[in-house]
Amino acid sequence: MITTKGRYALRVMLDLAEHADGNFVPLKDIAERQEISKKYLEIIVKDMVAGGLLVGASGKGGGYKLVRKPEEYTVGEILELMEGTLSSVACLAEGTNTCPRRKSCRTLPMWEEYDKMVRDFFYSKTLCDLAAK
Amino acid sequence: MITTKGRYALRVMLDLAEHADGNFVPLKDIAERQEISKKYLEIIVKDMVAGGLLVGASGKGGGYKLVRKPEEYTVGEILELMEGTLSSVACLAEGTNTCPRRKSCRTLPMWEEYDKMVRDFFYSKTLCDLAAK
């Protein structure tokens, strides 16, 4: 399951895309609009800054801002950053060569096929695809 | 993420499909072939019996058996039984009408599309599709 971290991160990105006028947007505003605890969002945006999705600025007039244009962000990269992995099974999350049963495993090909489908889905969607009304 | 419950359940089903000669297959044999703790498998097959995927028989000559032909089981129904839900986000797992933000949510349509894709994938695969070498 996608956790709140991933889902909230996406909503923060969309909020920033929608209110992008070149200025920094305070987290307080985002938290209020999205009805998410500001304290919790702090943890999330911190990861997003560390991952290079956002820049932050302290002080009056500070806040957060996108570093690229909305259409240049894929949902996949956002989710993968927040969730750690997009893989749906442990066998594939830590590299495909770890399981000693992998050669005879009847289910591994299906998991691989599934993983590819999931990645294709999320990496082909951009922020703009979601924001578009 | 798909848990061991779902993944092991699938492997048990495949093991039973492969060794189906009309007789009951003892869990001990399955556990040894699949290299999974028999004690843990007991919990899993119990759920599968409760869910109507298998029948069990006690005593000598007992064990477990499929109730249908392998091609009549979909991967989807097996996973959904074991995981509780196939939904990838909480918003959709407990019915789509719970979230108060659902009308204005920019991300909900994507989650719905994703959920449909996942269900289509798993419900269109049968045990036979996996067993086929």
Place this chain on the structure above:
DNA sequence: TATTTACCTATTGACATAGTAGGCAAAAGG
């Protein structure tokens, strides 16, 4: 009656999730 099997309840350690609490640091305005 002994053996083999399923079936039942309870418990556990480790970890992740979804936050909360309380402060320090930086930047800008007056």
Place this chain on the structure above:
DNA sequence: CCTTTTGCCTACTATGTCAATAGGTAAATA
């Protein structure tokens, strides 16, 4: 310079889930 606004940092916590383990009872067969 001081106050306000903002981000940034460390720590803590309650709750729940996961992945098992432990130890028994019941049923069926030979």
